[in-house]
Amino acid sequence: MVEQISVFIDNRPGRLAELCNIIGRNGVDIRALQLVEAGEFGLVRMITDNNEKAMALLKNAGMSFRKGEVLGVLMEDKPGSLGLIASILSDASINIEYAYAFITKIEKKAILILKVNDLEKAIKVLKLKGVSILENI
Amino acid sequence: MHKTVEEIRKSQGKLLVKNVKYSWDNIPYYKQKMKEAGVKPEDIKGLEDISKIPFLSKADLRHHYPYGLIATPLDKVVRFHSSSGTTGVPTVVPYTKKDIENWAELNKRCLETVGATNKDIVQVSYGYGLFTGGLGLHYGAERLGAAVIPTSSGNTMKQIKILKDMKTTTLACTPSYALMLSELMKANDVKIETLSLKRGVFGAESWSENMRKRIEKGLGLEAFDIYGLTELCGPGVGIECSEHNGLHTWSDHFIVETIDSEGNKTDFDGEGKGELVFTTLQREAMPVLRYRTKDLSSVTWEECACGLPHPRIGRITGRSDDMLIVRGVNVFPSQIEEVLMELKGVGDHYQIIVDRDILDCLMVKVEVTNEIFSDSISELITLENEIKKRLFEMLSLSVEVELVEPGQIPRPEGKAKRVVDLRKDM
Numbered sequence: 001m002v003e004q005i006s007v008f009i010d011n012r013p014g015r016l017a018e019l020c021n022i023i024g025r026n027g028v029d030i031r032a033l034q035l036v037e038a039g040e041f042g043l044v045r046m047i048t049d050n051n052e053k054a055m056a057l058l059k060n061a062g063m064s065f066r067k068g069e070v071l072g073v074l075m076e077d078k079p080g081s082l083g084l085i086a087s088i089l090s091d092a093s094i095n096i097e098y099a100y101a102f103i104t105k106i107e108k109k110a111i112l113i114l115k116v117n118d119l120e121k122a123i124k125v126l127k128l129k130g131v132s133i134l135e136n137i
Numbered sequence: 138m139h140k141t142v143e144e145i146r147k148s149q150g151k152l153l154v155k156n157v158k159y160s161w162d163n164i165p166y167y168k169q170k171m172k173e174a175g176v177k178p179e180d181i182k183g184l185e186d187i188s189k190i191p192f193l194s195k196a197d198l199r200h201h202y203p204y205g206l207i208a209t210p211l212d213k214v215v216r217f218h219s220s221s222g223t224t225g226v227p228t229v230v231p232y233t234k235k236d237i238e239n240w241a242e243l244n245k246r247c248l249e250t251v252g253a254t255n256k257d258i259v260q261v262s263y264g265y266g267l268f269t270g271g272l273g274l275h276y277g278a279e280r281l282g283a284a285v286i287p288t289s290s291g292n293t294m295k296q297i298k299i300l301k302d303m304k305t306t307t308l309a310c311t312p313s314y315a316l317m318l319s320e321l322m323k324a325n326d327v328k329i330e331t332l333s334l335k336r337g338v339f340g341a342e343s344w345s346e347n348m349r350k351r352i353e354k355g356l357g358l359e360a361f362d363i364y365g366l367t368e369l370c371g372p373g374v375g376i377e378c379s380e381h382n383g384l385h386t387w388s389d390h391f392i393v394e395t396i397d398s399e400g401n402k403t404d405f406d407g408e409g410k411g412e413l414v415f416t417t418l419q420r421e422a423m424p425v426l427r428y429r430t431k432d433l434s435s436v437t438w439e440e441c442a443c444g445l446p447h448p449r450i451g452r453i454t455g456r457s458d459d460m461l462i463v464r465g466v467n468v469f470p471s472q473i474e475e476v477l478m479e480l481k482g483v484g485d486h487y488q489i490i491v492d493r494d495i496l497d498c499l500m501v502k503v504e505v506t507n508e509i510f511s512d513s514i515s516e517l518i519t520l521e522n523e524i525k526k527r528l529f530e531m532l533s534l535s536v537e538v539e540l541v542e543p544g545q546i547p548r549p550e551g552k553a554k555r556v557v558d559l560r561k562d563m
């Protein structure tokens with residue numbers, strides 16, 4: 001399981017950059033990030049190398065945010081990898097609420113972040129199929 | 138023995154007769170107005186004749202800026218206050234030494250009514266200065282013998298420290314500022330158990346019952362509404378008692394009436410609802426006769442369980458000049474606040490924006506607090522729709538709702554700027 005921070009932001013030009021600055025300027029590295037827009041507002045989901053510090057910085061900036069747990073999966077950076085994981089989960093009747101991926105420093109590997117409706121079960125079935133689950137990123 | 142309503146109204150009548158004569162003799166403009174209305178002081182024999190006296194409006198006061206309506210020579214004046222002139226020209230209000238004493242007495246009574254004594258520590262977080270809030274409560278609390286901490290408004294973190302360290306028992310400020318204090322306390326993990334607050338006296342803005350609940354919970358106190366207008370003296374005109382069922386207005390200092398939009402009297406024998414109209418009974422430097430406040434409320438002389446014989450006004454439901462007409466529908470900002478405050482986590486900070494595209498459009502910006510923030514877009518959209526739906530049920534008008542980041546709406550330290558009407562710029 002991986003800790004993720006979700007932040008509420010106004011959907012206006014430059015706001016995402018400002019958010020990244022709030023965190024990045026203070027020495028916290030954003031490892032993965034996803035922006036979801038809904039009209040006037042948006043949600044930023046992110047994984048950092050220092051969530052406690054990131055949250056303190058967000059609090060200081062007066063932003064609304066929430067910490068949550070998501071699934072981090074290490075997969076091959078090649079076509080079909082994502083489909084394979086999705087089918088393992090759907091075979092076990094686990095719903096994926098959202099997912100986003102990013103490439104890593106490890107060669108030919110990508111990290112997939114998944115929000116599923118049954119975290120425990122997802123970990124179990126993926127482990128059974130030999131998929132490596134990340135504890136942190 | 139308490140005086141009966143009849144007795145009180147009779148003595149109000151006597152003071153009125155005296156005051157009309159005093160105004161006629163000392164304020165040329167009042168004399169002129171009464172002459173134009175065909176009324177002479179001798180026509181006013183008691184309270185029943187009050188409707189013969191012409192109304193006084195804010196515009197009348199403004200036209201005589203700054204010294205035009207002073208009834209005494211300037212050397213008798215010891216203080217000026219002024220109302221915030223949101224429309225340009227401010228209203229200047231003079232006080233004699235006696236006026237200041239009376240004003241302090243009224244605020245002392247207000248504090249007594251909410252249960253404060255000389256043992257209390259009163260933090261006055263209203264602004265000090267031309268605005269009447271700070272000095273009004275300050276003098277009242279001192280007259281009561283309480284210990285006053287004159288913090289004025291602003292520097293909120295320091296105010297929280299003072300609340301805690303100095304064991305303030307009574308807080309006086311605007312309701313928006315009270316809410317801001319509670320919000321900052323929460324954000325900084327200051328527990329209400331560390332405070333000694335018992336009560337708060339909040340005024341200078343209209344506020345809803347839901348806002349009251351939030352302030353009471355957020356600060357751990359009992360919240361009382363206090364009423365006042367700079368034109369009448371400032372705070373201290375009326376105060377809620379422990380019944381929280383209207384605000385007692387001091388009958389030996391003010392006559393309160395209600396009128397309908399045509400200016401017909403609706404109080405006492407009528408339904409008692411409408412715009413509040415005040416007549417001062419003891420002011421020396423600037424008495425006002427039938428001053429139209431534009432505050433919409435009600436008046437009742439019904440006996441109150443607390444025993445105070447003074448008539449009560451209802452809480453202010455809006456201002457006649459606050460009313461927005463959007464696509465032909467009357468909208469009071471207080472209605473919108475009522476809706477927002479019902480939803481948990483919503484409504485401490487909101488702004489109403491009216492604009493005109495082809496039609497008028499009404500938009501409400503609501504800050505997304507940590508409390509309502511969700512990691513799910515669909516939940517946020519559901520919330521947005523829920524607010525829209527409830528506003529529609531209240532106003533019969535479709536309203537745009539925009540969720541915004543915390544801090545996007547200006548934090549008021551004095552009076553809240555809740556409404557932005559962009560149509561006026563067109």
Ligand SMILES: [Zn+2]
Pocket residue numbers: 378379380385441442443444445
């Ligand atoms: Zn009462």
